[in-house]
Amino acid sequence: MTTHPRHTRALLYVARHCVLIGVCLALLLPLLLIIGMALMPDDEALGNNLLPHHIDWSNFGRVIGLFAFWRYLANSLLYSGLSTIGVLISSLPVAYALARLNWRGRENVMLIILATTMLPTAVTSVSLYSVYVNLGWIGTLKPLIVPTFFGDAFSIFLLRQFLRTIPQELIDAARVDGASELGILLRIIVPLAKPALVAVALFNLVGTWNDFFAPLVYSGANEEAWTLSVALSQFTQLQRGALYNLQMAGTLLLAAPILAVFLFAQRTFVDGITLTAAKR
Known part of the structure; x- marks a missing residue:
């Protein structure tokens, strides 16, 4: 069974973009972890959580004031x-x-x-x-x-x-x-x-x-x-x-x-x- 050239191009297009999306996610992961840590309350920041359970926006104001x-x-x-x-x-x-x-x-x-x-x-x-x-x-x-x-x-x-x-x-x-x-x-x-x-x-x-x-x-x-x-x-x-x-x-x-x-x-x-x- 032969594959139609149009289907081959479509599969290559999807595969290429899947790889690019995976690379982008890998590069963005450290940034997401930094954002998650920045929004953690003090008690969660010292734990093992990667993402905050409770978001604390006041951390940015505390940094500026400390x-x-x-x-x-x-x-x-x-x-x-x-x-x-x-x-x-x-x-x-x-x-x-x-x-x-x-x-x-x-x-x-x-x-x-x-x-x-x-x-x-x-x-x-x-x-x-x-x-x-x-x-x-x-x-x-x-x-x-x-x-x-x-x-x-x-x-x-x-x-x-x-x-x-x-x-x-x-x-x-x-x-x-x-x-x-x-x-x-x-x-x-x-x-x-x-x-x-x-x-x-x-x-x-x-x-x-x-x-x-x-x-x-x-x-x-x-x-x-x-x-x-x-x-x-x-x-x-x-x-x-x-x-x-x-x-x-x-x-x-x-x-x-x-x-x-x-x-x-x-x-x-x-x-x-x-x-x-x-x-x-």
Whole structure:
């Protein structure tokens, strides 16, 4: 008995989507457990229950009230916001020079920039810490923000690849009309590179918002300089108890802003990645 091609395609369609649904459920399971723990009352949080029998929405308000939530949130916003601005301002001109200006040694410089991405963070941590100690920046947000205004290798590479997809004729026409390189960058490149800029901004926002190592190291013992991720890691110690439900509620509060930003800009983000990958 032979199977009709239409039936075969239908079975393959169902099988493929069943696999995708199973993978999505597996990926969402940790999030569902976090939400369940965040909504548990205190007595259930210390038990073996995976889901709450009684939902306690007040856990989110308790997290905000038990420690300086708004101060740590402001530090995270300051760190992520200024870092993203710094990366965009510093990386775009470098990417434009590497993609659209002809000068000797351009490819060698690009190789050196890419080589810096191969250095693990642990290799440069001690030397950078010594520099920031001498500058008196330890215990502040300066070591987290100031370096971003000197460029980021991955962002430069991503923007360079995108800028290479822009037709050279547009740039040549602007030069013929007397536009300066800065004018070309601001009036032609920036509007056309919006998807790539959004992609770079989102990559940096997610990275800095979730960053734990650098804020923990450079903030030192100064609690005023803690970001929200560092403060939540110290939440149990600060409150002298195993408040797992409140920790999970704080985790959801930490993830909510960046999730909202990603959902709002996801279409532009995907366009930026797709168009960048199209140029090889």
